[in-house]
Amino acid sequence: MKTNKSKKNVERDRSLETPKGVRDFLPEQKILREQIVDVLKKVFERYGFNPIETPALEMLKTLVKETDSATDAFNEIYRLEDQGGRKLALKYDQTVPFGRVVAQNPQLGTPFKRYQIDRSWRDGPIKLGRYREFWQCDVDIAGASSMIADAEYLAIVTDVFKEFEIKVEFRINNRKLVEGVLKYAGIPKKQWMAATIIIDKLDKIGDSGVLDEARQKGINDDAMVKVLDILSQKGTNLQILKQIESFVDDDLVSEAISELRQVLKYGAAFGAKNIKLVPSLARGLSYYTGTIFETYVVGSPVKSSVVGGGRFDNMIGDFVGKNVTVPAVGLSFGLDVIYDTLVSMKRVVPNKTVVKVFVVPLKTEVQCIKIVTELRNAGINADIDLIGRSISKNLQYANKLDIPYVILAGQSELKKGKLNLKDMKSGKEQKLTIQQIIKKLK
Numbered sequence: 001m002k003t004n005k006s007k008k009n010v011e012r013d014r015s016l017e018t019p020k021g022v023r024d025f026l027p028e029q030k031i032l033r034e035q036i037v038d039v040l041k042k043v044f045e046r047y048g049f050n051p052i053e054t055p056a057l058e059m060l061k062t063l064v065k066e067t068d069s070a071t072d073a074f075n076e077i078y079r080l081e082d083q084g085g086r087k088l089a090l091k092y093d094q095t096v097p098f099g100r101v102v103a104q105n106p107q108l109g110t111p112f113k114r115y116q117i118d119r120s121w122r123d124g125p126i127k128l129g130r131y132r133e134f135w136q137c138d139v140d141i142a143g144a145s146s147m148i149a150d151a152e153y154l155a156i157v158t159d160v161f162k163e164f165e166i167k168v169e170f171r172i173n174n175r176k177l178v179e180g181v182l183k184y185a186g187i188p189k190k191q192w193m194a195a196t197i198i199i200d201k202l203d204k205i206g207d208s209g210v211l212d213e214a215r216q217k218g219i220n221d222d223a224m225v226k227v228l229d230i231l232s233q234k235g236t237n238l239q240i241l242k243q244i245e246s247f248v249d250d251d252l253v254s255e256a257i258s259e260l261r262q263v264l265k266y267g268a269a270f271g272a273k274n275i276k277l278v279p280s281l282a283r284g285l286s287y288y289t290g291t292i293f294e295t296y297v298v299g300s301p302v303k304s305s306v307v308g309g310g311r312f313d314n315m316i317g318d319f320v321g322k323n324v325t326v327p328a329v330g331l332s333f334g335l336d337v338i339y340d341t342l343v344s345m346k347r348v349v350p351n352k353t354v355v356k357v358f359v360v361p362l363k364t365e366v367q368c369i370k371i372v373t374e375l376r377n378a379g380i381n382a383d384i385d386l387i388g389r390s391i392s393k394n395l396q397y398a399n400k401l402d403i404p405y406v407i408l409a410g411q412s413e414l415k416k417g418k419l420n421l422k423d424m425k426s427g428k429e430q431k432l433t434i435q436q437i438i439k440k441l442k
Helices: 002-015 027-046 072-076 095-104 147-163 175-185 189-199 202-216 221-231 237-247 251-270 315-320 335-344 365-377 391-400 411-416 434-441
Strands: 057-059 079-081 087-090 112-121 133-142 168-174 275-277 291-297 307-311 328-334 357-361 382-384 405-409 419-423 429-432
Touching: 027 112, 027 133, 027 147, 027 335, 057 095, 095 112, 095 133, 095 315, 095 328, 133 147, 133 335, 147 168, 147 251, 147 291, 147 307, 147 328, 168 175, 168 251, 175 189, 175 221, 175 251, 189 202, 189 221, 202 221, 221 237, 237 251, 237 275, 251 275, 251 291, 328 335, 357 365, 357 391, 365 382, 365 405, 365 434, 391 405, 405 411, 411 419, 419 434, 429 434
Parallel strands: 168 275, 357 382, 357 405
Antiparallel strands: 057 087, 079 087, 112 133, 133 328, 168 291, 291 307, 307 328, 405 419, 419 429
């Protein structure tokens, strides 16, 4: 009997499991996440970005190209098939769907500035700040080739984290710099994407790790050593650029250095600080063509980047075809990693409820319904006891949820036209009219 009971409990427990890498968010967590989103929307709109929405499902051929096969995203896509046999996928980011939207809607004109705050899915490794279902908060510009557009993102990130009172460090590079160095070192173009992904891991696995992985991919050892030597320059941003320029005579590298100098100049004009040039920064997606960015929070136990992105000048043109080029650049703020950062750094006190005032009827249900309705009509988040608890139970309930105020409304208070407003933090009570209460709470 014990064995059967245990087996049933195990089965019941399994039926309540969620897939690995996805999470529920209870009110205390969801309220904070919504507050983060509100900050992001406010800053995005201040910079002239308009919202759009794209579906969770895309055609697999929209998201995947054979050239992407070396990337993590390619291998982490959730693939599925509908009843008509069409191959579909859950979107792994917001950028590729953005490219499709722009290609399908030429009437949007350029530059087109949009933001989207939505879920993405990747079947990848899980750690603090990284999940399989995650929210990305993207800002993208289509139709602007000027490096002012790239530098504007440094200002956007600065403003967002100013709102959170958090110090960040920018790491920037240019994909042309990496590819130009690979070309100069003699690595064949067909191996560039694989080499780029390996180089991007330099900070994590070191020179020896990079060389080991490169050998496994059949990349020439001497050529990769040459690449690492060039990309390991130290000094100020401008010193690093000057050193690489003196080592490498290549058009791609020269173009990258020119663009990086412009981004640094315009970024300074926008007021962005803590910008660090990292020549080995490459990012793992194949669609990047120019400037690339990552942002880290200084002093955070969360080691993942909170923002990442860059320039992708070929994606939209590839969708349109006919040798069309539509320059584009964008950034993605990771809602989950920002949330984990704020919580782990104890920079926020999460709210347990959105309710500002709780109305307790004392055998005055009809009158209290009118009171709570008047409060709601005045724009105040108000709730009312629905299950007939005692005064003490209702006060315990309000205290447990950290509801700031409670209105106690008995027959005597209603006759006098003044309600009893209790401040749950201080414990003080005031007798006020409903209009006085509305004025105080607003």
